[in-house]
Amino acid sequence: MNVADSERLSSALGSVGFEESEDIRNSNISIVNSCVVRQSSEDKVTAKVDQLTIEKRKNQEKIIVLMGCMVGPKTNNLEARFPDVDLFLQPQNYEPLIQLLYEKKGIDKEGCLSNLDVKPRISSFVPVSHGCDKFCAFCIIPYRRGREISREIPVVVDEVKKLASNGVKEITLLGQNVDSYGYDLPEDLTLADLFESLHEIDNIERIRFLTSHPIDMDIRIINSIASLPKVCESINLPFQSGSNNILQTMRRGYSREEYIELINIIRDKIPNVAMSADVIVGFCGESESDFEDTIDLIEEIKFDKLHTAIYSERPGTIAQRKMKDDVKMSDKQRRYKTLNDIQEKIQGEINSKLLGQISEVMIEGKRREKTFGRNRHDKIIYTNTSELKEGDIVDVKIDYAGPWAMKGEVINL
Ligand code: SF4
Numbered sequence: 280m281n282v283a284d285s286e287r288l289s290s291a292l293g294s295v296g297f298e299e300s301e302d303i304r305n306s307n308i309s310i311v312n313s314c315v316v317r318q319s320s321e322d323k324v325t326a327k328v329d330q331l332t333i334e335k336r337k338n339q340e341k342i343i344v345l346m347g348c349m350v351g352p353k354t355n356n357l358e359a360r361f362p363d364v365d366l367f368l369q370p371q372n373y374e375p376l377i378q379l380l381y382e383k384k385g386i387d388k389e390g391c392l393s394n395l396d397v398k399p400r401i402s403s404f405v406p407v408s409h410g411c412d413k414f415c416a417f418c419i420i421p422y423r424r425g426r427e428i429s430r431e432i433p434v435v436v437d438e439v440k441k442l443a444s445n446g447v448k449e450i451t452l453l454g455q456n457v458d459s460y461g462y463d464l465p466e467d468l469t470l471a472d473l474f475e476s477l478h479e480i481d482n483i484e485r486i487r488f489l490t491s492h493p494i495d496m497d498i499r500i501i502n503s504i505a506s507l508p509k510v511c512e513s514i515n516l517p518f519q520s521g522s523n524n525i526l527q528t529m530r531r532g533y534s535r536e537e538y539i540e541l542i543n544i545i546r547d548k549i550p551n552v553a554m555s556a557d558v559i560v561g562f563c564g565e566s567e568s569d570f571e572d573t574i575d576l577i578e579e580i581k582f583d584k585l586h587t588a589i590y591s592e593r594p595g596t597i598a599q600r601k602m603k604d605d606v607k608m609s610d611k612q613r614r615y616k617t618l619n620d621i622q623e624k625i626q627g628e629i630n631s632k633l634l635g636q637i638s639e640v641m642i643e644g645k646r647r648e649k650t651f652g653r654n655r656h657d658k659i660i661y662t663n664t665s666e667l668k669e670g671d672i673v674d675v676k677i678d679y680a681g682p683w684a685m686k687g688e689v690i691n692l
Contacts, residue, residue: 280370280424280453281347283404285312288346288373295386304334307384308342310376313349315419318591324349332363342383344368344376348423351595370424371409401670402485402643403447407435407473408454413492415519416530416597417562417590420455429460432468432476439480448670449485449641450477457488458495471503478507484672485641485655486510490517490557493533493541498548505549511655512549513583516542517557521576522569525562528602535576542580553656555584560618561611562590563602570614577622583629583656585622589615626682630658633677633685642671649686661686 288310289299300306309331313324328345335341345361346368354367366379380386410425411418439450452473454460461468470488477486486509493516504510518538520526526534533541545552558573577585589611592604640660642652650667654660660675661684667673677687 280404280406280455281312281314283406283453284347284371285310286404287406288312288376291373295380303331307340308344308380309334310344310346313345313347315348315423315593317588318593321349328361328364332361335363342366342379344379346370346376348419351423371406401447401641402449402451403442404453405435405439405442405450406430406453408457408460411455412459413456413494413532414530414597416528416602417559417593419593419596422595424455427454427456427459427463429454429462429464429468431464432473435473436476436480439477439483443480443482446670448483448672449487450483451487451489452477453489455490456492456495458491458497458500469497469499471499474500474503474507474510478509484509487513487657490515492516493518493531493538496541496545498544501545501548504552511657512551513553513555513655513657514545515555515557515584516545517586518576519557519559520562520565520569521558521573522565523572525565525569528564528598529559529562530597535572539576539579553583553658554580555586555657556580556582557586557588558618559588559590560614561606561608563598563604563606565590565606565614574618574621577618577625581625581629582622583658584626585618587615587618587622623682627680630680630682630685632680634680635677637674637676637690638685638687640673640675642667642669642673644669651684659684663688664692666692 303309311324311327314320328343331343335343343364344366345357345364347370350357350367350369352369357367366375368376408427408429410427411421412427414421442450458470460470460473474486477483491514496516504512519529519531521535523534542554560570560573592599638654638660640652640654640662642650644651645665648665649661649663650665651659651661660677662673662675667689673689674691675687676690677685679686
């Protein structure tokens with residue numbers, strides 16, 4: 280979501296004459312888009328702002344903006360912590376920046392935000408809802424991005440048509456909880472309706488979506504993934520813990536058994552589905568036995584990919600206010616490594632079954648003279664040729680399959 284926000288803001292600034300620069304010493308304006316989902320992310324943001332502050336103290340004309348999840352409704356603490364930052368922007372609230380540029384740089388405000396549009400990359404992010412109503416105990420998102428608001432279907436369709444006319448072939452629909460898309464809209468609309476509308480758009484070849492929540496992944500959504508060929512059969516469904524005790528303290532709203540049942544339904548309706556998930560280790564009160572439950576779950580489900588995170592306390596969350604961060608860091612790190620080692624083995628086994636198989640790959644770039652892209656399961660596959668261009672969709676016969684990437688020969692050049 281942050282990448283999508285940055286792209287949209289960058290595009291808006293481009294439309295009023297700014298150019299991107301990699302050189303922070305010579306840039307007029309530096310915008311740090313912050314993520315505070317984990318302590319390590321916040322540390323990176325702090326280091327970046329400190330670095331920019333050094334530059335600003337040499338040249339007071341520079342503008343520093345801090346935006347994203349680090350910025351809540353009140354900014355007093357941030358102002359005290361970062362006195363050289365000119366502006367603090369809450370996620371997707373770009374107006375104050377445009378106003379500042381108008382005042383300091385004479386930029387014409389008219390037409391800037393209305394032109395907010397992503398750069399046409401072959402695979403583009405399309406935010407379809409913002410915010411979240413779930414309030415999981417560990418998560419800061421609802422406090423920073425607010426309650427859930429869905430963009431109306433015609434608005435999303437218009438944006439995707441424009442992207443398609445600019446050469447985009449793959450879109451990833453984004454929402455903090457994309458499965459609850461539409462619940463706040465007046466009609467009885469769901470993500471399934473959005474899929475159906477977007478499926479009609481010419482030149483869009485693939486539709487992906489992130490991130491799902493087990494509570495809201497209902498049968499209509501599952502059936503539409505199964506029946507609409509452009510919707511990729513690749514689902515990220517975070518479970519966060521395999522222990523019912525921890526799921527309850529996390530306030531996730533489902534049990535381990537309900538999660539497994541949902542996966543079984545998905546696999547029954549979409550036999551060729553690739554499942555990925557997010558999991559947190561070391562949440563408040565997580566015992567060795569709770570952790571064993573998580574290991575059992577990943578060994579039972581066998582995910583194609585797993586995003587593992589070490590729990591870190593986020594100020595303002597329910598967990599930080601009401602629970603104790605009582606798992607030792609050494610235990611958190613050990614559990615993190617254990618899970619990743621098991622997952623790497625599972626991924627290697629799953630991918631090795633693709634050896635000799637043909638996979639449809641959409642080319643996204645080139646590294647070391649070889650083009651690469653992703654298949655419908657979101658797996659990275661390198662080809663044996665440099666003769667392809669971005670957006671080409673080719674069949675690749677897999678001749679190497681490791682846990683993290685695969686390679687093979689293009690058979691329909
Ligand atoms: S559903 Fe996701 S974004 Fe919403 S509170 Fe839970 S973890 Fe955070």
